[in-house]
Amino acid sequence: MNATTPTNPVAPIFVYGTLMAAPLLAWAIKGDSSKADDVLSQRKPGTITGFERRRVHRRDYPALIRGNDTCTVDGYVIFPASLSEWRKLDNYEGSSYERTPVVVDMVDGSKLDAFTYVWKGEADALAVEDWVFEDFETKRLDAWLERFGGMVLAG
Numbered sequence: 001m002n003a004t005t006p007t008n009p010v011a012p013i014f015v016y017g018t019l020m021a022a023p024l025l026a027w028a029i030k031g032d033s034s035k036a037d038d039v040l041s042q043r044k045p046g047t048i049t050g051f052e053r054r055r056v057h058r059r060d061y062p063a064l065i066r067g068n069d070t071c072t073v074d075g076y077v078i079f080p081a082s083l084s085e086w087r088k089l090d091n092y093e094g095s096s097y098e099r100t101p102v103v104v105d106m107v108d109g110s111k112l113d114a115f116t117y118v119w120k121g122e123a124d125a126l127a128v129e130d131w132v133f134e135d136f137e138t139k140r141l142d143a144w145l146e147r148f149g150g151m152v153l154a155g
Helices: 024-032 033-043 083-093 132-139 142-150
Strands: 013-015 043-049 053-056 061-066 073-079 097-106 111-119
Touching: 013 043, 013 083, 013 097, 024 033, 024 083, 024 142, 033 083, 053 111, 073 097, 083 097, 132 142
Parallel strands: 013 111
Antiparallel strands: 013 073, 043 073, 043 097, 053 061, 061 111, 097 111
């Protein structure tokens, strides 16, 4: 299913790491982490197949790499409200990631064409184990929000 429409020509983006945290997503696309409730309507849970989420050594964020056909990664599909929000997500992810098309299995059983950010950094920077969102959310999210407070992404 193609998610772009005449009223919203911006493709959805599947996120699987730090941007699953609503306050951080709100900071990235709205410029204000206190608008977390506002972004909840812009995301829906989903899963992609054929990829693995890995912890990046000495970092708080994960990487997504290609895996076998039985590998799955859970996350959220983000529906940017504008091209500006889409560009802000690109800027947030930076040069270590490449925007890549994927098919997302949505919780209602439908499939959705989207993009995600695949790691293009060094393979030896990645741990063998999965990155755990709940660990980031409980142990590191507040530090990230404090670090980014007052900054705004270009878009």
